[in-house]
Amino acid sequence: MLPEAAVKEAKKRMEGHRCEGFLNGPNPVDPVVMMIGEAPGETEITGGGPYDGRAGRQFLSYLEALPFPLxxxxxxxxxxxxxxxWGKTPSGAPRKYNRTPNQKEIMAHAPLLDWEIRSASPKILCPMGRTPYWRLFGRSPRMPDTAGKYFMSPIRQMNATAEEYIWSREHYMIFPLYHPAASLYNRSLEPLIRQHFYALAGLxxxxx
Incomplete structure (x- = not known):
């Protein structure tokens, strides 16, 4: 579980932003790989897990390539x-739709991700999509240029004394991936994403 004080601070900093719910569940100790997505969707916030819903099931099918249990x-x-x-359904009823988190929202939660990486100490960090890649490196490359290729690098962490990012002293093995949901919107990506997960399995x- 996440540190209570850090969770409280993150929620305080999120006041006034159009965000709902909060995920704070258990995760494995000493994992080989940490998958970093963008943000929880409606399914997860309403009680589902990361493998529920269409995107979750697609994610699960890719994870089957890895050489250890979920x-x-x-x-x-x-x-x-x-x-x-806020948007509207085809019938005109108001409805909440997912959106990409903005930079202030990402920074509000930055200490939580920093804590997770430090405490879990994963062997491989896998930012899935441009948003988590930006969070770690401060830039958003074209995914075809970076997905499926591993490298060693420091990552951005929140400066405890200022509202800014600083580079970590540690170097991490990074293996960027497309977000699994990408293949739901572009079916031609599915073979490539599976190929990347098999390459990750070898790593x-x-x-x-």
Missing amino acids: EGIYVTRTIKSRPYR CARFT
Whole structure:
């Protein structure tokens, strides 16, 4: 579970933002890989897990390539609450839709992700999509240019004494991935994403 004081501070800093719910569940100790997504969606906030819903089931099918059970995979997000925007259904009824978290929301939750990475000490960090990649490195490359290629690098962490990011002293093994939901909107990506997960499985085998 996340530190209570850090959770309280993050919720305070999120006041006034269009976000709802908060995920604070158990995750494995000493995982080989940490998957970092963007933010929880409606399914997770209403009581589902990361493998529920269409995107979750797609994610689960990719994780089957990895050489250890699901219980050994750390799944987290850049923020723990669901960012939403108001829209309308086809019938005209008001409805909340998922949206990308903004930079202030990501920074509000930054100490929580920092704590998770420090305490879990994963062997491989997998930012899934451009938002978590930006969180770790301060830039958003085209996913075709970075997904499926591993490298060693420091990452951005929240400066405890100022509202800014600083680079970590530690270097981490980074293996960027497309967000699993990408293949739901572009079916041509599915073989490539599966190929990346098989490559990740080979990398994980070094630590198992």
